Structure formats: structure tokens, C-alpha cells
Amino acid sequence: MKKILLTMLSTVLFLGLAACSNLNKQGSNNVQNSNEQGEKVHKNDDVREIVWKQLSSEQKDWIDGDWKDGVVSKITLNENMMSGLDDKSYEGKEVYLIDFPTKSKSIPNNMIVYADVNTFDYIGNGLVD
Structure with missing residues (x-):
């Protein structure tokens, strides 16, 4: 029972870390992006x-x-x-x-x-x- 609980907890933590690392990669973009109106928007x-x-x-x-x-x-x-x-x-x-x-x-x-x-x-x- 403890092994199953530890495995599930480890899996959830791993997925959470993976999701956070993807957000950081997307947010660190130094390129001009476009908003809904087609205007240029500068990030970072x-x-x-x-x-x-x-x-x-x-x-x-x-x-x-x-x-x-x-x-x-x-x-x-x-x-x-x-x-x-x-x-x-x-x-x-x-x-x-x-x-x-x-x-x-x-x-x-x-x-x-x-x-x-x-x-x-x-x-x-x-x-x-």
C-alpha cells in the first residue's frame, strides 16, 4: 500500500514539475508576439x-x-x-x-x-x- 501511494505521489509531483518547466520556457521568449488585434507586443x-x-x-x-x-x-x-x-x-x-x-x-x-x-x-x- 505504501509503495502504491509513494508511486502515485511521485508521479503527481513529476507531472507538476514538468508542467512548470514548460511554462517557464514559453514565458522566457524575447520575440515579438501578437495579441488579438494583430498589434506587436514585446515580451521581456x-x-x-x-x-x-x-x-x-x-x-x-x-x-x-x-x-x-x-x-x-x-x-x-x-x-x-x-x-x-x-x-x-x-x-x-x-x-x-x-x-x-x-x-x-x-x-x-x-x-x-x-x-x-x-x-x-x-x-x-x-x-x-
Whole structure:
């Protein structure tokens, strides 16, 4: 009886471990995936790097350092933040805010960049105090 119980318990544990290892392999994908609407979605990629590649050379020259120096946060865009943006469809939606330090010696010495949360597409620059 003990042997049967141990065998069943071992089998259940083995299947559980096998299922968990498959989930980890599927979740560690660094490739662009598609969601239901066909939009590109990035898994495990750094939003700073992807947005950095979309910036103009003048913007990159203005930043002190590179994409690794940006600080990412999520915010909800409101009307006051949108004056520098042409695309008003993001008003009231959650977006990434990436704060890059600039080479400017005066204050403010940073550049704010907004990016779409799902596609990491560059939306525009934000206002700086």
C-alpha cells in the first residue's frame, strides 16, 4: 500500500514539475508576439532600448548617456501633459514615461518621452518643469 501511494505521489509531483518547466520556457521568449488585434507586443524587452531606437539623432545627441540611463514609470496621460503631443488618442490612457537625463547644464536637465504600453511605440515628448 505504501509503495502504491509513494508511486502515485511521485508521479503527481513529476507531472507538476514538468508542467512548470514548460511554462517557464514559453514565458522566457524575447520575440515579438501578437495579441488579438494583430498589434506587436514585446515580451521581456526593455522599453527604454526600443524607444531609444525610435528617437531622432538630435534627440539622442541631447541625452547624456544612452538608453540604459532612462528611468521608466507608468502614468496616465491627462490633458495638461498632452500639449507637446500631436496624437490626442492617448488622453486618459496609461503609457510609459521614460525620463532621460540631458547634457544641459541648466534646469530642467531631463527629457521626458512617452511610449505605448503594449507596442512600445514612441508617442512623443512630454513637458518638463
